Amino acid sequence: MNMLASYLTLAAVLFCIGLYGVIVKRNAIIVLLSIELMLNAVNLNLVAFSKYGVQPSLTGQLFSLFTMTVAAAEAAVGVAILVAIYRARASVNVDEFDELRR
Amino acid sequence: MLENIPVLSCILLAPLVGALLVLLLPKQQGSWHRVTALVFSVIPLVLTLWLFASYQTATGGAPYTEHFTWLSIPLSRDLGQDISSMLVNFDYHLSIDGISLPLLLLTSVVSVMAAIASVHVRKRWKMYYALFLLLETGMYGVFLARDLVLFFIFFELTLIPMFFLIGVWGYFAREKAANRFLVYNGLGSAAMLLAFLILIATAGFTAVQGTDGVQIAYSGSYDVLLNNIADPNAYANMDPSQTGDAGLHLSEGLKNWAFVLLLIAFGIKIPIFPFHTWMLRVHTEAPPPVVMIHSGVLLKMGVYGLIRFAAFLLPAQLEDWSTTLAVLGVINILYGAVLACVQKEFKLVLAYSSVSHMGIVLLGIASLNEIGLQGAIYQSVSHGLISALLFLIVGTLYERTGTTQIDELGGLAKSMPFLSGILLTAGMASLGLPGLSGFVGEFLSFLGLFGSMKWLTAIGVLGVLLAAVYVLRSVLGITFGPIPDRWTDIKDARFVEAVPMIALTALIVLLGVFPSVMTDMMQQGFNGLLEQIQQRAGG
């Protein structure tokens, strides 16, 4: 078993934990953080492939950088939306956000 | 001069242009909308009449055909060594022949009459006429399209305006009727789409040897399908062991499935026996001009589709299923007729009589000979005209009396002699009186089927007797007998109502006395199918 598999497994574990958090947690902030965790798991994959992949190159690292940037943007917008919603509804519980239903 | 104008596209697009124009007109001007709708319905009528006059049976629809590729999507399947490209083409292909032209004519006539009859529409003219014109485009498209995908699009295009026309301008249970309409026809469309996909995926491709390899193009082109399925050496019909690709083989089983799916799809539209209930609701709940279109043209789209796609593309399956089809036809005839005999609501009588009459069309198709097939189309056209006329009368009647219950009406021949006369004529046409168009269609269908299935015809003929019973019962119930006091003062048809009635009656008489104005043309349309059937019979 080479190292790549180990990294990928770790990433999978983290991804699934993040996913579980997204699905189960009520607090919107934790949901956002769990998404960050999932993104990070992906980053780990990218970086691992960048070293142990079929054609090792820096592209993997570069993409993980881009991903982080996007994650940052997402976090910023996410928190902003959260704050806006909180103002309107005085709650950050995801299960109370059922606007999609209406 | 006219040779260079794309006539078919003009027919197709005129109502669409009209619809846009109606939408642009200010909301308040009700009469503007009416005039616009009428003008843009008359344009196709004039054009189809011109087509009718200039149609040469020798050349068929070839001079008018319009064909170009509309969309071309490359498929990135792994190409073999000698295949240079693989494309999916969506063609814009319009054409006419002896089968579609009569129906086209019917469509334009009924549309104009319905447009005139829409004077009784009391609310939201603008949307009404816009949808009405859109519906017209869809109907013309269905009869003109020679590409399966295009056909499907137009077929669906008729559903949407119909849904709103029923749902917004109908009577009391209009929403329910509209829903029922949509559910059934949606189901039919799904079946049709599946059948079309089967056909296109297996037989709908052309392979052209180019300089750098074979170019394969998939398309829903009707001509391509027709050639591929009829040609035993075509790829679709070759044994999979020879071609090595099991997925693209149009096996007999698959053909059977396609046929059954098409039968369901168009059977719902026609409608064939267990699928008829949606139509009853549409007949009773939709506004009369819309029912004119519905009963007059939309049901015929099912007939047309059945003949065009099920019969022409899969003649062998048609032969296998012809007995079933005939039995279904007989069931339709008798079931519809018996039920029409006991209805208290005139519109329901007409609805069930439509079921009965469409059964005769099925008999014509099932006969598999030229007499029966022509009878089927003839009966379609004639029933279209007759039911349009009948619903025109119903609309006028309802406008005056506010009811269409046979029990509540009576003796109207006293106060409305003109309307009653027309109603009686229409009823007579409906029960197949010689000299009116209904007889020719019925007679040809029965004559055709009798050549192949004698007993079924003999049973089906009973429907003619029952037709007399229900027509007389309802028509006499409305026009004869003592007149209730409240109907003594109602006025006869106004001029604007009388004009379409007289026009339709004249057409019914014309077709009844000189059927050859249409049969010669239809003859040419059916030649190809008959050749195939005869080939099979010979080989």
Add this chain to the structure above:
Amino acid sequence: MTFAQYAWLVPLFPVAAFAVLITLGRGAGRQAAWIGTLASLVSLILSLCIAGERLSGTVDEYNAHFTWLQIGNYSLNAGFDVTNLTSLMLVVVTLVSFLVNLYSHGYMRDDERITTFFAYVALFTASMLGLVLSDNLLTLYIFWELVGVCSFLLVGFWFQKPEAKAAAKKAFIVTRIGDLGLLIALLLLFWYMPGNALDFSSIHNVFTTEAGVIAGGITTLIALLIFLGAVGKSGQFPLHVWLPDAMEGPTPISALIHAATMVAAGVFLVARTFVIFQASDAAMTTVAVIGGFTAIFAATIGLAQNDIKRILAYSTVSQLGYMMLALGVGSVSAAMFHLFTHAFFKALLFLGAGSVIHAVHTQDIREMGGVGRNMKITAWTFGIGALALSGIPPFAGFWSKDAILTAALTHQPLLFWVGAVTAFLTALYMARLFFMVFAGNPRGEAHAHESPAIMTLPLIVLAVLAVVAGFVETPFNGWFGEWVTGEKPEAHTSAMVIVVSVAVSLLGVYLGWLIYAKGTVRRDIVSSRIPGLVKVLENKYYIDELYRFILVKPLGGLGKALAVFDEYVVDGVVRMAGQSAAGLGRLNARLQSGQLQGYALTALIGLVIIALAIAGRRFW
């Protein structure tokens, strides 16, 4: 040039009159009605010319046709034939039609829809003329149906009377049953005839010279189906029920229907396709038996009726039975002869009855009586008609009835006696009718007065014809039969027939005189002894009730049952499917909670399922 070439014009004049009158509608004044009369006069003159030409015997039979409908290799033709038979019918139809037209100017004078009436009469005449002229079965069928619809329109002319409405409906539907038979026979012939020919000359050739081309069973079937058509139109048992009810129409129409147009069509049809019947013994026997049975059956009913027009109607049914009897025993000439004479005296009787009704405003003979005192012309002409119908020599009816009875005696002796009994009954009920209406003292309140000249003129013309028409063929002179059928008639000088026929007729009249005029025999002599019989006769053997019970009711029941089936089973299945779909939708709607995490979970599960499906492929 021959007149025969222009025979197609004969029906065209009435058609033109119809078109003009129906377009003018009520707007046109009463005088517009003369257009119809004029058209029928022109037709009459042309018909007479054609018949005269044929009588001269110098021209061949004329046929002209064109292709009405060409479908592939099949063609349906339309055309007309001018033969002795058709020219005879042309004259009869146009003559009766013209006289009825004249008469109607008086009879319908006060009706506001008089133009409509004349339009219908014109169309009726035209249809019948077309039927007569047709050279093939399809064209004949087309006009056959048109005749039916016209009679429907005219029977229901007074549409506001519920009885008229019911009678019109009944007339149309009952005759349509027969039409179905004809239609199926048409289909059979089309597919079995060599070359798909439907014209009468081909039919004649196939069934006479090429016997065996069509199998015997099929021939019988075709013949019986054609006969079914004739049964419907000519009011034979068991489809006779519409004819008496058709009396709800205006009386001139009854004359037209009973004398020349509608009912004659059935006899004419059988005569026209007689070769098919000749090819099948079974069919011939059926025709003869049905004819004989109808004759005696209707005559017995006629005895017990009290409506003047109904008595005449049943007598028509009975006389048509005679004609069918004649056809069934193989004598076209006798049948056509009786048709010819019957047309005149039956038209006469109906118009006379109309004249009486016009005067006393009732149709019940029990309320009449002594009418003859004030209505001399009507009484005399009616009397002549009654004598002709009763078969008293030398009136026309005697000769034609004699011809039928002679034919019957040679072929089916049993039917001869049936015919003889019928002749007795006929004489009896005609005597009853005549004496109750014209003799004795007035029983009703209305004061009879003679009808205007325009009504009595046709009566006189017809009365003359009813006297002389019989002399075209007597036992000593077979000219008519030879002219019509083209065959030398069998020598028939059976003294027994003449004696029996005259004896029973005279007996009938005498008995009638005794009972209804002199009163030496009590009227209730039968009804007091066997009240049941009279009741049965008065109720027409309960045939109507029987039909209502075995046909109309079950049809209605079936319809109601199917309506329930349609509502709850066919639609119910769909409704159930619809509701289950809606239920599924509600279930899905609950899934559609707006909860983001629920969606995410669903997506995850979907992803897992897809992944499992893809991964699972490896293992099988």
Add this chain to the structure above:
Amino acid sequence: MSFNIEFTGEFVAFFSLAVCAIVGAVMALNFTKVVHMALSLAFTFIALAGLFVVLEAEFVAFVQVLLYVGAITILMIFGIMMTKHQGEGQEPSRPLLETLGAIGCLALLGILIFAIRDANFPADSAPLPLDTTREIGKLLFTQMAVPFELVSVLLTVAFIGAVALAKREEDPQ
């Protein structure tokens, strides 16, 4: 699975950091206070940064610390502080969601691990350039210039958007 694991330095580092990361993540889900959760996740992010170092991606590791630990976690904590969090820890349990979520996640994990185990990875790897940061810089401004610019636009837009969203809406009057 072969367990003949070589205890190389890399493996030891990987193993310990991986344990840290997983523990941090699991703890994050188990804490009841939101702030604790956020901090626990920060711990995971740091462990991941360590893993990046092990993977010879120093620059990425640096950015990871800077961005996730420094920016995102802080942002989240600000978010936590700007919103109230009453009733924490006494969430109504949603057993269906939780069970199904757990089953789904575990199934996904199983599938992923199955796929990873099933896959064929090249045994050896070519060495990366020593100074990855320099190389990344070069790449960013040559080959990847367009994506880089796009990302900067994205960031700007997100920034403006976040400001616009979070800004207290003024009264229309």
